[in-house]
Amino acid sequence: MLSLQTDHRQHQLQQQQQQFQLVQVPRVSYNGDQRDDSFVIHSESSLASSNLKLSQSLEPREVDEDVLLALAHQNYKAGNYKHALEHSNAVYERNPLRTDNLLLLGAIYYQLHDFDMCVAKNEEALRIDPHFAECYGNMANAWKEKGNTDLAIRCYLVAIELRPNFADAWSNLASAYMRKGRLNEAAQCCRQALALNPHLVDAHSNLGNLMKAQGLVQEAYNCYAEALRIQPTFAIAWSNLAGLFMEAGDLNRALQYYKEAVKLKPTFPDACLNLGNVYKALGMPQEAIVCYQRALQARPDYAMAFGNLASIYYEQGKLDLAILHYKRAIACDTGFLEAYNNMGNALKDAGKVEEAIHCYHQCLNLQPSHPQALTNLGNIYMEWNMMSAAAQYYNKTLTVTTGLSAPFSNLAVIYKQQGNYADALSCYNEVDPMLALEISRKYAAHCSVVAARYTLPPFSHPSPLPIRGGGRSGRLRVGYVSSDFGNHPLSHLMGSVFGTHNRENIEVFCYALSPNDGTEWRLRIQSEAEHFVDVSSMSADMIARMINDDQIHILVNLNGYTKGARNEIFAMQPAPIQVSYMGFPGTTGASYIHYLVTDEFVSPTRFSHIYSEKLVHLPHCYFVNDYKQKNRDVLDPNCQPKRSDYGLPNDKFIFACFNQLYKMDPEIFTTWCNILKRVPNSAIWFLRFPAAGEMRVRTYAAAQGVQPDQIIFTDVAMKNEHIRRSSLADLFLDTPLCNAHTTGTDILWAGLPMVTLPLEKMATRVAGSLCLATGVGEEMVANSMEEYEEKAVSLALNHSKLQDLTDRLKASRLTCPLFDTARWVKNLERAYYKMWNLYCSGQHPQPFKVTENDSEFPYDR
Numbered sequence: 001m002l003s004l005q006t007d008h009r010q011h012q013l014q015q016q017q018q019q020f021q022l023v024q025v026p027r028v029s030y031n032g033d034q035r036d037d038s039f040v041i042h043s044e045s046s047l048a049s050s051n052l053k054l055s056q057s058l059e060p061r062e063v064d065e066d067v068l069l070a071l072a073h074q075n076y077k078a079g080n081y082k083h084a085l086e087h088s089n090a091v092y093e094r095n096p097l098r099t100d101n102l103l104l105l106g107a108i109y110y111q112l113h114d115f116d117m118c119v120a121k122n123e124e125a126l127r128i129d130p131h132f133a134e135c136y137g138n139m140a141n142a143w144k145e146k147g148n149t150d151l152a153i154r155c156y157l158v159a160i161e162l163r164p165n166f167a168d169a170w171s172n173l174a175s176a177y178m179r180k181g182r183l184n185e186a187a188q189c190c191r192q193a194l195a196l197n198p199h200l201v202d203a204h205s206n207l208g209n210l211m212k213a214q215g216l217v218q219e220a221y222n223c224y225a226e227a228l229r230i231q232p233t234f235a236i237a238w239s240n241l242a243g244l245f246m247e248a249g250d251l252n253r254a255l256q257y258y259k260e261a262v263k264l265k266p267t268f269p270d271a272c273l274n275l276g277n278v279y280k281a282l283g284m285p286q287e288a289i290v291c292y293q294r295a296l297q298a299r300p301d302y303a304m305a306f307g308n309l310a311s312i313y314y315e316q317g318k319l320d321l322a323i324l325h326y327k328r329a330i331a332c333d334t335g336f337l338e339a340y341n342n343m344g345n346a347l348k349d350a351g352k353v354e355e356a357i358h359c360y361h362q363c364l365n366l367q368p369s370h371p372q373a374l375t376n377l378g379n380i381y382m383e384w385n386m387m388s389a390a391a392q393y394y395n396k397t398l399t400v401t402t403g404l405s406a407p408f409s410n411l412a413v414i415y416k417q418q419g420n421y422a423d424a425l426s427c428y429n430e431v432d433p434m435l436a437l438e439i440s441r442k443y444a445a446h447c448s449v450v451a452a453r454y455t456l457p458p459f460s461h462p463s464p465l466p467i468r469g470g471g472r473s474g475r476l477r478v479g480y481v482s483s484d485f486g487n488h489p490l491s492h493l494m495g496s497v498f499g500t501h502n503r504e505n506i507e508v509f510c511y512a513l514s515p516n517d518g519t520e521w522r523l524r525i526q527s528e529a530e531h532f533v534d535v536s537s538m539s540a541d542m543i544a545r546m547i548n549d550d551q552i553h554i555l556v557n558l559n560g561y562t563k564g565a566r567n568e569i570f571a572m573q574p575a576p577i578q579v580s581y582m583g584f585p586g587t588t589g590a591s592y593i594h595y596l597v598t599d600e601f602v603s604p605t606r607f608s609h610i611y612s613e614k615l616v617h618l619p620h621c622y623f624v625n626d627y628k629q630k631n632r633d634v635l636d637p638n639c640q641p642k643r644s645d646y647g648l649p650n651d652k653f654i655f656a657c658f659n660q661l662y663k664m665d666p667e668i669f670t671t672w673c674n675i676l677k678r679v680p681n682s683a684i685w686f687l688r689f690p691a692a693g694e695m696r697v698r699t700y701a702a703a704q705g706v707q708p709d710q711i712i713f714t715d716v717a718m719k720n721e722h723i724r725r726s727s728l729a730d731l732f733l734d735t736p737l738c739n740a741h742t743t744g745t746d747i748l749w750a751g752l753p754m755v756t757l758p759l760e761k762m763a764t765r766v767a768g769s770l771c772l773a774t775g776v777g778e779e780m781v782a783n784s785m786e787e788y789e790e791k792a793v794s795l796a797l798n799h800s801k802l803q804d805l806t807d808r809l810k811a812s813r814l815t816c817p818l819f820d821t822a823r824w825v826k827n828l829e830r831a832y833y834k835m836w837n838l839y840c841s842g843q844h845p846q847p848f849k850v851t852e853n854d855s856e857f858p859y860d861r
Contacts, residue, residue, distance in 0.1 A: 065091050069101055076104065079267070081111045099125040099132055106138050110145075118142040133163035141172060149179045167197035174206050178213065186210050201227040201234050208240055220244060235265040239274065246278060254278050262294075269299040276308060285312050303333035311342065319350040337363055341373045353380060369400045375407055387414045412439055433610035433761050440589025441612065443561055444571070447590070451571035454541040459548045461576035464840040467505075467833070467861055475507045476832055479552040479575065481543075482583065483513035483564025485532075489742040490558060490583055491521040492719060495626045499528025500825045505860040506832070509550055511535050511543060513559070513566055540568045548574040554832050557593065560584020577835050577845075580613060582624070585741065585763040587611040594845040595835060597828070598622045601769040603762055608847065610761070616831050617849040618824070620817035621773035623741065623766060627723075627749040628819050634724050634750060635813065641725050646714055648728055649683065653796050654712070656685040656729035656752070658722070658743050661693035663735040669697075671789050672733060673704035678789075679796040685712045685729055726750035731795055731802065736788075739767035749819065751810035753795070753802070754780050757788045773818035776808045830857035 068087045075084035085108045091101045102125035109117035122139035125132055140155035156173040160166055174189035187210055193203035208223030221244060227237040242257035258275035261268055276291030289312055295305040310325035326343035329336055344359030357380060363373040378393035391414050394407040467476050480498065484490040501508050509531040516522055516534065526532045531550075535543045543566070547555060555575035559565035560583045570578050573592050580588050581597040588596075589612045596603065596613035599622040603615050633639060643650050655675065657664075676682050688694055694713050701711050717725065726732075726747045732754035734740050739756060740747070744767045747754060756767040758781065771777030782788035795802045813819055830850050834857060838846060850857050 065094050065098070068094075069098075069104070072101075072104060072108075076108060076111075081108050084108050085112070096124075097128055099129050099135075102128075103132070103134055103138065106135070106142070110138070110142055113145075115142040115146050119146075131162055133159045133166055133169070136162065137166065137169040137172065140169075140176070144172075144176055144179070149176050152176050153180070165196050167193045167200050167203070170196065171200060171203040171206055174203070174210070178206070178210060183210060183214060199230050201231045201237065204230070205234070205237050205240055208237075212240075212244065217244060217248070233264050235261040235268050235271065238264065239268065239271040242271075242274065242278075246274070246281075251278055251282055255282070266294075267298040269295040269302055269305070272298060273302070273305050273308065276305075280308070280312065285316065288312060301332045303329045303336050303339070306332060307336065307339050307342070310339070310346075314342070314346050319346050322346045323350065335366055337367055337370060340366070341370065341376065344373070344376060348376070348380065356380070369396075371397050371401045374400070378407065378410065382410055382414070387418070390414060408435075413442070433607070436761065437587055437589055437610050437612065440561070440587050442589070444567070444588055444590035444592075444612075447567040447571045448592075450568040451540070454539075454568075454572070456541055456544065456572055459544070459572070459574050461548075462551045462553055464576070464842070466837060466840050475503075475505060476829075476836055477507045477509065477551060477553045478832060479509040479511060479547055479550065479555045480529075480558055481511045481513065481547075481555065481566075481569065482558035483536075483566075484558065484562075484583065485510060485512045485525050486514060486517040486522040487519040488521070491525060492630075493623075493625045493742060493745065494558075494582065495521060495524055496528070496629045496821055497624060497626075497825055497828075498525055500822055501530075502826075502829065502859070503530060506829055507531070509533070509547075509552060511547065514564055540566055541572065544569050544572040544574040553577060553836055554579060556581050557588070558583045560586070560588055577839055579616075579835070581622075585766060586761065587613060597831060598762065599769055600849065601758070601772060602765045605847070607760060614845045614847045616835070616847065618827050618831060619850055619852055620824075620827075621769045623745065623770060624821060624824050624828075625745045625749070625819060626821060627745065628814070628821060631720060631723055631749060634720070634727075639724070641728060643728050646725060646728065648685065648712065648714075649709075651681065653679055653682040653731075654685050654729045655682060655731050655733050655792070655796070656726070656747075657733050657735065657740075658685075658687050658689070658726065658747065659735050659738075659740050660689050661686070661697065663738040664697075665735075665737050666700075667785065668735055668737070669700060670704060671785055673701060673706050675733070675789055675792045675796070676706050676710050678793050682796060683710045683712050684733070685714065687716050688713050689716055691715075722746060723750050726752050731755065731792065733792060734767045736764055736785075738763045739765070740770075741766045744770045745818070748774060748809065749813060751806060751813070753805050753809055755782060755788055755792045755795070756780060757782045757785060770818060773816060774809055775812050775816045776805065779805055826859050827852065829859040833858060833861065 068091045072084045072087035072091065075081070075087060085105075088101055088105050088108060091098060092105065095101070102121050106118045106121035106125070109115070109121060119139050119142050122135040122142070125135045129135075136155045136159035140152040140159065143149075143155060144152035153173065153176045156169050156176060159169040160173070163169070170189050170193035174186040174193065177183070177186035177189060187207070190203050190207040190210060193200055194207070197203070204223050204227035208220040208227070211217075211220035211223060221241070224237045224241040224244070227234050228241070231237075238257050238261035242254045242261065245251075245257065246254035255275070255278045258271055258278060261271035262275055265271070272291050272295035276288040276295065279285070279288035279291060289309060292305045292309045292312075295302050299305070306325045306329035310322045310329060313319075313325060314322035323343060323346050326339050326346065329339040330343070333339075340359045340363035344356040344363070347353070347359060348356035357377065360373040360377045363370050374393050374397040378390045378397065381387075381393065382390035391411060394411045394414075397407040398411075462477075468474055478501070482490060498508050498510055508529050510525060510529040510533070512532065512534045513536055515536045516526075533546070535546065538546075547569070552575040554577045555570065556579045557567070557570055558581060559567070560580055561567070562583050565583075567588075567590070570590065571592055577595070578593050579595045579597060580593050587610065591612065593613055595616050596611055597616050597618060599620065600617045602622060603611065603617070605615065608615055627634070648654060655672070657672075672684055676684060686694075686697065698708065698711050702708065716722070723746045727750040729752055732740070732747045732752050734744070734754050734756035736757040736759055740754070741763075744754065748770060754767065754771065756771060758765040758768040768777070768781045771780040779791075782791050795805070817823060827850055834848055834850070835845070
């Protein structure tokens with residue numbers, strides 16, 4: 001409050017520093033804490049009160065000046081700034097050298113938002129009295145409003161140097177330091193202000209804001225409460241207290257306190273705005289509109305109030321009103337990013353697409369990395385079928401943030417239409433599970449449309465008769481369809497499966513969607529499978545007819561949504577039971593795929609809602625491999641490579657990640673950098689997979705404070721060499737968003753322990769299942785990113801602990817379930833017979849868990 005006394009006079013300038021929060025792309029809401037700048041009005045006239053008593057000794061000119069100055073103070077105190085300016089200017093005309101009047105003029109101009117004139121009048125006073133501390137303090141407030149916080153800080157410091165006990169300057173300096181993020185210095189200034197004046201409510205409130213910024217909610221509450229104890233009518237403290245409860249989700253308490261703030265100061269625009277936000281959150285839009293309008297009455301150029309009004313009109317479908325108010329918001333603040341973006345949404349919905357594009361581009365001119373504007377432009381171009389332009393904007397979005405699902409899902413659709421399955425899968429792996437299911441369902445529906453174009457009549461399926469054994473009619477006929485019978489990870493892992501099936505019980509058919517690549521992998525499967533047919537040159541309907549003619553009972557899709565897949569074959573439903581396995585680590589979303597073969601760890605029953613298929617849980621691990629048959633030489637201790645063979649340092653602890661580089665994300669890479677900084681003399685070994693990623697990885701690591709020699713890259717090697725040299729590392733670090741799958745089995749067979757973090761989707765949980773199936777995996781599976789980091793550091797720093805884990809892993813390789821292919825195949829056969837028996841009994845597909853119990857889950861009948 002302004003007090004007209006012979007000493008320094010002060011007025012509390014109530015001002016809010018806003019925080020913008022985007023709730024959804026089309027909507028905005030604003031929240032903020034009020035930070036207080038104390039304004040000092042210094043007067044040398046002897047004015048004891050507003051009831052003036054004039055001294056008989058004063059000259060007439062002096063009487064006029066004092067009366068006018070008193071009137072200026074009275075009007076300023078009442079908030080009548082224009083009348084105050086008239087009286088203060090009259091004093092100035094009579095005596096331009098009165099520094100107390102120049103100080104008041106500066107304060108009036110500040111309240112009228114003429115910050116340049118505020119600075120000018122304070123500078124004019126300082127030319128008369130260079131040691132006028134209050135002028136520096138008030139001028140600093142103006143510089144802060146003009147956005148020059150550094151200059152404001154310098155002015156506050158000069159004011160304090162001139163007058164070390166200047167409590168208001170200390171408090172305002174704290175506010176400036178907060179804007180710069182210098183929180184420790186801000187706290188010191190607040191406490192210094194309160195030491196000088198324990199009743200300075202501004203400082204208590206500012207200290208509360210500082211505590212809140214540091215997450216110290218109870219301390220913030222205490223500060224606001226103390227301010228209100230000192231001055232119960234302090235509206236700013238009520239408003240800040242309301243903000244605490246609003247952020248805590250206690251909207252009723254927030255409503256109560258914002259109402260108190262507005263009651264105490266009806267022209268408090270920030271409290272009116274935030275009261276409107278509470279009403280909006282409570283689903284009371286009309287009350288919110290009234291509050292936003294009151295905020296605009298108090299501050300006609302309040303861009304945020306216009307923006308919030310527009311957002312309500314947008315939600316109500318009043319697009320013309322929404323567009324009008326977004327335009328008014330922009331007129332008040334030409335840098336209002338969200339108003340441009342949200343007006344673009346309203347214009348698009350109103351059918352004014354060209355104008356919407358212009359708005360999005362205006363937003364991007366101000367902030368080229370604005371993710372919502374980039375995504376919205378991508379959406380428009382996708383709707384126009386301009387897929388290249390759309391993909392360009394979606395990819396730009398993903399360089400900024402991975403927090404939006406639309407770019408991932410829409411990019412996946414674009415890549416799928418272009419036949420770019422690898423990139424589509426990469427996008428798919430980034431989206432949340434329910435969205436992934438939705439995308440998969442769209443893919444499945446598209447495959448059904450393709451299948452329908454062949455106009456095939458429904459197929460007749462084999463009779464639902466139990467398998468009794470004996471001869472061709474006594475075996476279960478299983479067909480495998482894949483484009484990856486060749487030099488591909490699927491064949492590396494499943495190479496011996498097709499020949500390991502028990503021919504007494506299972507008749508195997510392999511349908512190759514790709515031509516012969518001439519590799520050992522293709523030749524092996526071709527020679528070991530009972531039936532192998534190259535259908536790569538055949539149309540989908542011809543392949544489906546062949547499968548149906550072969551009277552296949554169970555048809556297995558080994559591709560899913562990966563490169564080379566021809567899912568329209570399955571959409572034609574040539575077999576009565578159709579199964580997804582191995583090629584695609586996720587749901588197909590297809591009603592014509594009845595089962596997904598997985599395991600209890602990778603696809604827990606509690607996550608069954610994110611799969612369209614019924615889950616079949618194999619014992620141990622669903623992920624098969626062929627190492628015991630194909631890569632046994634890796635176990636020969638006399639054939640172990642040396643680090644020097646690959647330029648690896650002998651004296652460092654070497655972490656490794658041989659996953660493709662696209663599987664990394666900023667969070668896991670930052671965690672790896674933390675690990676490298678915590679483990680002395682350590683490095684991490686990557687593959688140039690692809691080579692183009694090396695410089696980006698090195699640059700990012702350097703920015704995190706990692707030394708160049710801690711990042712090691714080598715070229716991709718042939719399969720056997722890759723497995724063998726994996727043992728040269730000390731510990732493998734997995735990527736949580738998309739695990740090491742084939743790579744995981746590679747390194748475990750090499751005897752290299754790993755640390756992995758399972759999440760929710762199938763692709764994020766495979767490595768954990770691999771580890772557990774070794775029998776020593778509990779120590780390798782983390783439950784949080786923090787535990788992941790601690791496990792890695794603990795194992796690296798405790799040599800004996802890591803060596804013990806490594807020794808136990810190596811000892812388990814020939815006996816554990818993970819590498820026992822014959823055992824795995826028998827369990828798969830148990831699953832196939834269960835599927836068929838359910839079908840024969842007239843039951844719909846249902847989830848089940850396979851046990852190694854011959855009576856409950858027979859593998860031959």
